[in-house]
Amino acid sequence: MNNFQVVAIIGLTVLSGATVVAHLRRWMRRGPCVFWCGLWIAAGAACLWPNKMSSVAHLLGIGRGADLVSYCGIVAMLVGFWMVYIRLLRLRREVTLTVRRLAILEAQRVYESGEHSQDDRLESKDEPMS
Amino acid sequence: MNETVLSSELMQQTFIVVPAYNENDCLERVIRELRLTRANVVVVDDGSTDETYDTARREATFVLRHVVNRGQGAALQTGIEFSLSQGARFIVTFDADGQHQVEDVPRLLQPIYRGECDVCLGSRFLGESIGMPWVRKMTLRLGVVFTRISSGVKLTDAHNGLRAFSQQAARQICITLDGMAHASELIDIISHAGLIYQEVPVSIRYTKRSLTKGQSPWNAFRIVFDYLLSRTSK
Numbered sequence: 001m002n003n004f005q006v007v008a009i010i011g012l013t014v015l016s017g018a019t020v021v022a023h024l025r026r027w028m029r030r031g032p033c034v035f036w037c038g039l040w041i042a043a044g045a046a047c048l049w050p051n052k053m054s055s056v057a058h059l060l061g062i063g064r065g066a067d068l069v070s071y072c073g074i075v076a077m078l079v080g081f082w083m084v085y086i087r088l089l090r091l092r093r094e095v096t097l098t099v100r101r102l103a104i105l106e107a108q109r110v111y112e113s114g115e116h117s118q119d120d121r122l123e124s125k126d127e128p129m130s
Numbered sequence: 131m132n133e134t135v136l137s138s139e140l141m142q143q144t145f146i147v148v149p150a151y152n153e154n155d156c157l158e159r160v161i162r163e164l165r166l167t168r169a170n171v172v173v174v175d176d177g178s179t180d181e182t183y184d185t186a187r188r189e190a191t192f193v194l195r196h197v198v199n200r201g202q203g204a205a206l207q208t209g210i211e212f213s214l215s216q217g218a219r220f221i222v223t224f225d226a227d228g229q230h231q232v233e234d235v236p237r238l239l240q241p242i243y244r245g246e247c248d249v250c251l252g253s254r255f256l257g258e259s260i261g262m263p264w265v266r267k268m269t270l271r272l273g274v275v276f277t278r279i280s281s282g283v284k285l286t287d288a289h290n291g292l293r294a295f296s297q298q299a300a301r302q303i304c305i306t307l308d309g310m311a312h313a314s315e316l317i318d319i320i321s322h323a324g325l326i327y328q329e330v331p332v333s334i335r336y337t338k339r340s341l342t343k344g345q346s347p348w349n350a351f352r353i354v355f356d357y358l359l360s361r362t363s364k
Contacts, residue, residue, distance in 0.1 A: 089359070096200045096308050100208045103174070103194040107212055111192060 001048075008047045016040045039076075137236070140243055144169040145218035146235065147209030149202050150226035151176040154185050155339065161189040163232040164224065172213055173226070174205040192216070202291075203312025207305040214300055221300045225291040227340045234332040238294040241328050248299035248325040251285065252292030257331030263341065269350050273314075276354065280361075281317045285329060289313040292332050299325050310349065311356035 001009075016037050023033035046053050046069055053065030062068045109115075146169045150157055157173070164171045173186035177199035186193040194212055196205060206223055213221050220239055224230050230252075238250045254262070255270075270289060277288035291313075295303065302323045305312045320327050 092308065093306060095198075096204045099196045099198060099200055100204065100211065103196055103208050104212050104215065107192060107194045108215065 005047050009044055012040045012044045012047070138168055140220065140239070141168040141236075142170070143217075143219040144222060144239065145209075145213035145216065145220070146171050146222045146224050147206060147213060148173045148190070148224050148226045149176055149205030149209060150174065150178065150182050150186065151199060151202070151205070152178045152180045152182060153226040154178070154180040154182045156228040157182055157185050157226050158189055160224075160226055160228055161186065164235070165189070165191075167232060167235055169222070169235070170213075170216070170218070172209045174209040174212075176200060176202070176205040201308035201312075202310060203305045203315070204308040206312065207303070210295075210300050210303055210305075214297065218300070219297045220294060221297070222294045223291060229334050229336060229340050230292045231333045231335065234292060234330075235294075238292065238330050238332065241330065242294055242296050246326075247328040248296045249320055249327040250294040250330050251287070251327055252290040252332035253285070253287035253329040254290055254332060254334040255286040256329055257333050259334045259336070261336035261341075262334065263336070266336075266341075273350065277314060277317055280314065280357070281321050283317050283321050285317065287329070288317055290332065290334075299323075307356055307360055309353070309356055311353045311360070314353070314357045315360065 019028065019033055019036045019040070022028040023030065028036075046065075050065055053068060055065075057063065057065045057068040060068065062071065144167075146164050146167070148157075148160065148164070148171060150173055153160075161171050161173065170191040171189075172192045172194070173182075173190040175183040175186055175193065175195045177196045183193065183195055192212065194208055196208065209223070210221055220242060222235055222238060224235070234252060234257075238252060241247050241250050255274075259267075270287065273288050274285060278284055289310075293316075299320075302325065303316065303319055305315060305319075307315045
């Protein structure tokens with residue numbers, strides 16, 4: 001095992017441990033926990049047995065194992081960006097709903113309690129439109 | 131019951147929703163003109179950083195404030211929901227930048243009063259547009275083509291902020307797109323809900339200020355992106 005493999009395996013083990021701890025502390029649901037642990041284990045396997053990756057790459061019609069890892073990385077990154085963007089949109093919608101609810105409740109409170117005094121409105125002396 | 135009394139009564143049941151973001155310069159004039167119609171003026175201050183809220187509070191019938199800026203679509207939905215909670219029978223949406231003409235409001239409401247349709251959409255291409263730059267004209271024409279393709283609705287002006295809804299139609303409106311793409315979403319909602327709509331000629335007067343503050347033609351790409359994304363992520 002070379003130095004890179006040692007560092008990578010330690011790093012991936014820490015990440016797997018952190019993922020499991022996050023699940024145990026209920027910060028993460030079971031589905032995402034299984035997904036991330038699977039990803040870390042696959043990455044560890046690719047580090048430990050690079051030649052096996054080349055065999056898999058050949059099976060998929062890709063020349064080298066390193067290329068397969070790069071392609072998978074790019075696809076995973078794009079999917080990740082998309083998921084984060086969709087989540088961001090949902091979050092923005094929730095912010096809007098909260099802001100709206102606050103605005104409506106505040107207005108209803110003010111106008112129903114009569115807090116909004118007529119005095120601070122200007123008296124319009126214009127004639128109404130016919 | 132004569133025509134004038136009927137109009138007056140109906141106007142009192144009409145709520146004009148004015149979304150406003152940093153529009154203090156012309157908001158006072160716009161609200162004063164709108165109040166001449168005897169309708170209830172609902173200003174939704176969309177997190178303005180100038181004196182828009184104070185001006186609206188002084189002049190409008192109702193004022194709502196978004197604590198942070200959420201966009202015109204979000205402000206419109208807030209105004210519509212509030213108006214319905216106050217028993218509005220008719221709702222008009224009206225821009226705060228002074229481009230729309232108050233005289234068009236009764237014209238827009240007439241077909242709904244008469245029960246001819248549920249929604250009236252203002253069209254500057256059926257009416258007149260004063261001082262419209264050709265780039266804006268081209269962008270709006272492309273918007274019409276885009277709406278025709280995406281929603282299958284044939285309109286002459288798909289992105290006009292001057293619209294009127296019956297109470298029944300307004301109850302079916304649920305704008306989820308906060309930004310300017312809400313105009314396309316609104317057409318989709320009208321189409322999917324099977325609401326009867328009509329286009330009414332209106333006048334739009336572009337001023338130096340409204341053009342400076344208004345949408346850049348490049349925003350059209352953002353609007354299309356937001357709209358298409360909303361259709362894929364629903």
